[in-house]
Amino acid sequence: MxxxxxxxxxxxxxxxxxxxxxxxxxxxxxxxxxxxxxxxxxxxxxxxxxxxxxxxxLNCDSPSVVCGLLGDALRETGNPDGDLRVFDFGAGNGMVGEKIKQLGCELLVGVDILPEAKEATERDRPGLYDRYYVLNLADLEDDIRKRLESYNFNTLVTVAALGFNDIPTQAFLNAFNLLQDEAWVAFNIRDRFLSESDDTGYRQALESMINNNFEIMKETRYCHRLSLNGEELCYHAIVGRKTGNVDIASFVSN
Ligand SMILES: C[S@@+](CC[C@H](N)C(=O)[O-])C[C@H]1O[C@@H](n2cnc3c(N)ncnc32)[C@H](O)[C@@H]1O
Structure with a gap:
């Protein structure tokens, strides 16, 4: 074995x-x-x-795809902000943190809702994150908001953690609003959550963010992983820059 x-x-x-x-x-x-x-x-x-x-x-390669796309965008723009101060939201056991570190990272903070995720990261990838918090960002208390804002994040990365009752739109947009203006945002999401038929609130929330508060620099549709039946699960990886805070109250219902 x-x-x-x-x-x-x-x-x-x-x-x-x-x-x-x-x-x-x-x-x-x-x-x-x-x-x-x-x-x-x-x-x-x-x-x-x-x-x-x-x-x-199941051939998942999403940390490489999303972080690779971010790396491409950084190279093409000459990475004007210098070293990354990264917020890895839905960090799990650190697979994304490992990739993001390779891009040249001055600060790496992970957040996950599960204590098991933090324990696994400390067990399997000790020292990878500068800080790792177990938090529910859907309900962001003032002291936590202030502490996270004090990191002056210029990058948010969220991989394989949106949709399917994982990170709710409210929590993702709370994370987005913690970033400095012009911060890099790199995430992926299953194609169905961006389609006309989506009734989970993701399409509405992400469309509003993309149309009003975000400039897309890179996007690709790719196979996130195989299902157990061997079918390709198609995702979009998106990288762009924040142009301003989202007015969350205006449309988020969950
Ligand atoms: C598929 S794993 C992805 C982990 C890592 N990003 C990766 O690509 O390997 C999804 C992670 O999102 C976390 N998650 C789900 N809901 C969350 C929430 N509301 N807030 C923070 N993390 C959440 C889960 O606990 C889990 O660790």
Whole structure:
């Protein structure tokens, strides 16, 4: 079983199972566990399991794609602001932090809602982040807002964490509003949340942000990962610069 010391068994799944309902069996220490792929807290508890499922089995490459696109934009603009002061929102166990560090980063702060994410980061990638907070930004208290604002972030990166009941629009826009004007924003999102048929509020919120408070510099549609059935899950990676704060109260309902 090698370094991960667990075995993944992919069940024969009905093709109708949605991305956030997918599940697998994991055999570890003679026990068989049934885990949902979006039950990140359980996945992070087992060293290497998140990487093995998403990166080795399901070909996820989103941290490289999103951070690579940000790197391209920085090179093309000559990176006028110098070293990055990065807010990695939905940081998980640090896969994105590792990539962003390679871009030349003066400060790296991670936030995730799960204590298991922070524990896994400290266990598997100690010292990667300058600070890592377990926080719910949907409900941003004043002292937390002030502390995060004091970092003067000039970059927000959010990878594989929007949609599917993960980061709600309110929390993402709160994070956006913490940034300095002209900050870089790099994120990805499943294509369906930007389509006409979206009824989750994401399209409305992101459209308003993009039309009024954001200048897109780079965008690409790509395969975020395979589903357990082998189908490509298409995402948009978007990189741009903040032009002003979003008026969140005017349209966010969740
Ligand atoms: C698929 S993981 C992605 C982790 C990392 N960005 C990566 O690309 O490997 C999604 C992460 O978003 C976090 N998340 C979900 N809802 C959140 C919220 N409301 N606030 C902060 N983090 C959240 C989850 O706990 C999880 O760690």
């Amino acid at each position: 090698g370094k991960h010391q667990c075995r993944i068994i992919i069940p024969d799944l009905d093709s109708q199972v949605d991305q956030n309902e997918e599940w697998i069996y994991v055999e570890k220490d003679g026990r068989r566990l049934k885990l949902r792929l979006h039950d990140y807290g359980q996945l992070y508890k087992i060293p290497g399991l998140y990487e093995k499922i998403f990166y080795e089995e």
